[in-house]
Amino acid sequence: MIKFENVSVRFGSGITALNTVSFEIDTNDFVFLVGPSGAGKTTILKLILKQLEAAQGTILVDDLNITSNRFHDIETLRRRIGVIFQDFKILPDKNIFENIALSLKIQHISNAEIRNNVEEVLHLVGLPNKTLLFPSQLSAGELQRIAIARAIIGNRDIILADEPTGNLDPKTSWEIMKIFKKLEKKKTIVFATHNTDIVNSMRRRVFVMKDGHLVKDSKKGGYDI
Amino acid sequence: MSDVMKSIRRTPYQSFASFLILLFTLFMALFFFSITSYLNGVLSYFETKPQVTAYFQTNVKEGDIMNVKKELESSGKTKDIRYTSKNDALKIYHDLNKNNPLLLEMVSSDILPASLEVFAKQPEQLSSIANYLKKQPGIDEVVYQQNVVDNLLKLTTTIRRVSLLVVGVILFIAIIVLMTTTAFKIALKKDEIELLQLLGASNFYIRKPFLTEGIFFGWISGSTAFLIFYAIFFYFYPFLKSYMGTITDIPLFGLAQYNLYVWPPNAPFILLTYILTVLFGMLIGIIGNYLATSKYIK
Ligand SMILES: Nc1ncnc2c1ncn2[C@@H]1O[C@H](COP(=O)(O)OP(=O)(O)O)[C@@H](O)[C@H]1O
Numbered sequence: 001m002i003k004f005e006n007v008s009v010r011f012g013s014g015i016t017a018l019n020t021v022s023f024e025i026d027t028n029d030f031v032f033l034v035g036p037s038g039a040g041k042t043t044i045l046k047l048i049l050k051q052l053e054a055a056q057g058t059i060l061v062d063d064l065n066i067t068s069n070r071f072h073d074i075e076t077l078r079r080r081i082g083v084i085f086q087d088f089k090i091l092p093d094k095n096i097f098e099n100i101a102l103s104l105k106i107q108h109i110s111n112a113e114i115r116n117n118v119e120e121v122l123h124l125v126g127l128p129n130k131t132l133l134f135p136s137q138l139s140a141g142e143l144q145r146i147a148i149a150r151a152i153i154g155n156r157d158i159i160l161a162d163e164p165t166g167n168l169d170p171k172t173s174w175e176i177m178k179i180f181k182k183l184e185k186k187k188t189i190v191f192a193t194h195n196t197d198i199v200n201s202m203r204r205r206v207f208v209m210k211d212g213h214l215v216k217d218s219k220k221g222g223y224d225i
Numbered sequence: 226m227s228d229v230m231k232s233i234r235r236t237p238y239q240s241f242a243s244f245l246i247l248l249f250t251l252f253m254a255l256f257f258f259s260i261t262s263y264l265n266g267v268l269s270y271f272e273t274k275p276q277v278t279a280y281f282q283t284n285v286k287e288g289d290i291m292n293v294k295k296e297l298e299s300s301g302k303t304k305d306i307r308y309t310s311k312n313d314a315l316k317i318y319h320d321l322n323k324n325n326p327l328l329l330e331m332v333s334s335d336i337l338p339a340s341l342e343v344f345a346k347q348p349e350q351l352s353s354i355a356n357y358l359k360k361q362p363g364i365d366e367v368v369y370q371q372n373v374v375d376n377l378l379k380l381t382t383t384i385r386r387v388s389l390l391v392v393g394v395i396l397f398i399a400i401i402v403l404m405t406t407t408a409f410k411i412a413l414k415k416d417e418i419e420l421l422q423l424l425g426a427s428n429f430y431i432r433k434p435f436l437t438e439g440i441f442f443g444w445i446s447g448s449t450a451f452l453i454f455y456a457i458f459f460y461f462y463p464f465l466k467s468y469m470g471t472i473t474d475i476p477l478f479g480l481a482q483y484n485l486y487v488w489p490p491n492a493p494f495i496l497l498t499y500i501l502t503v504l505f506g507m508l509i510g511i512i513g514n515y516l517a518t519s520k521y522i523k
């Protein structure tokens with residue numbers, strides 16, 4: 001469960017990136033976060049990851065108030081969350097295996113277990129034979145799958161995807177969506193995008209953002225702004 | 226370990242700078258540590274020698290000498306006073322000249338003086354003891370090593386102060402250099418550190434490779450400093466040995482029970498200096514890296 005209560009974010013430059021936003025996402029729900037560039041989608045994801053502090057309001061992850069002054073265990077929170085960053089954040093000097101393994105290595109998981117897990121997620125995202133290649137040797141679509149693999153490995157139960165189909169062609173985008181369909185039963189997924197086709201055909205819950213406001217929350221909605 | 230090698234390959238100049246400054250620091254620290262412990266040892270060697278010896282004229286009665294002894298003892302400045310009677314002196318003389326019957330023939334106990342050997346509690350009290358003895362009636366001669374001990378004392382104190390100052394300054398420079406080179410390495414890995422934080426890595430996990438690198442540099446620089454120092458030392462060893470003459474078996478800081486000998490340096494002492502040098506190097510490495518990472522990792 002992820003719950004926002006009147007959450008606002010302001011930047012020093014006077015920009016209100018998020019303006020009294022409230023919503024609730026149930027465990028294992030799938031939500032699209034849509035809206036034009038600059039609407040506040042990334043800001044919402046960063047708040048959940050506690051990469052950003054809210055100026056006002058309360059954010060709950062399950063029963064944990066992560067905006068409270070008494071909340072300090074950011075590490076445990078972040079280990080529950082898999083993020084597919086808008087800019088991938090794949091390390092160029094590590095090979096694919098190492099990049100994905102990083103997500104588990106920081107949790108002091110044994111090498112044997114890491115190997116099994118990496119193999120498993122690479123099958124899931126459809127790139128089983130690329131472990132020893134380096135990021136520069138992969139296409140954008142493949143990199144996106146690697147980013148997804150790193151986000152979902154090791155039982156992270158909340159997935160935050162920031163425009164994961166952003167710079168992919170339609171065919172590759174659909175293949176990426178297939179991966180998310182496989183995941184959605186077991187994970188809470190927040191999926192930021194401005195890809196109308198995908199949102200409309202998936203028929204999932206949609207939050208429409210505009211200038212920092214949550215302007216529409218439609219169950220099994222479409223997206224036609 | 227392979228992470229350390231990778232990091233060195235990525236920043237060879239910064240790594241070399243870290244190595245050199247650590248090497249220099251540790252060499253100087255080792256040098257001053259050796260000099261200080263050596264001088265300290267020589268000082269306590271002289272302190273254990275009879276520090277003031279008063280020879281009495283041959284006509285002085287034993288009772289008078291014993292009075293002087295008692296009075297000195299009551300001053301509280303002495304650790305031990307040994308009386309050597311004329312007969313004792315003759316015995317010593319006989320032992321020394323066992324193989325020379327001619328010399329033995331010539332000497333009887335009448336012409337050998339009785340003497341008091343006085344050990345002071347503190348070397349600073351030597352001159353007042355000597356002055357006191359000189360004033361006693363029937364004194365023939367007062368011999369004492371005031372100059373040796375005083376000069377050694379001055380030298381030891383000076384060297385200790387100078388070395389603390391010099392090592393302090395170099396240490397400061399070394400930590401600044403290490404912080405700077407580490408900060409450079411961190412800047413190169415900024416993206417990785419940020420990603421690790423977002424994935425939920427602990428601060429210790431993020432710091433660990435930098436600390437490992439600091440420890441590694443401490444070890445390699447400490448070992449090199451040690452090798453260079455002892456290479457130089459053993460090159461000059463014959464010279465030092467002739468200079469030291471018969472003075473041998475000087476324990477480290479008077480701690481004879483630990484089998485650590487400063488002169489001639491024995492294996493346990495050399496091993497101890499190696500361990501101390503390397504540990505000190507690792508400590509500097511850890512401190513420098515910790516300070517550098519603290520700027521980026523809260
Ligand atoms: N670090 C920042 N400093 C100042 N303004 C920012 C910063 N990050 C985001 N913003 C502003 O906040 C608003 C929302 O940004 P964002 O959440 O990234 O939008 P979206 O992801 O929907 O494109 C934008 O107007 C953006 O310019």
Ligand SMILES: [Mg+2]
Nearest residue numbers: 041042086162
């Ligand atoms: Mg964005």
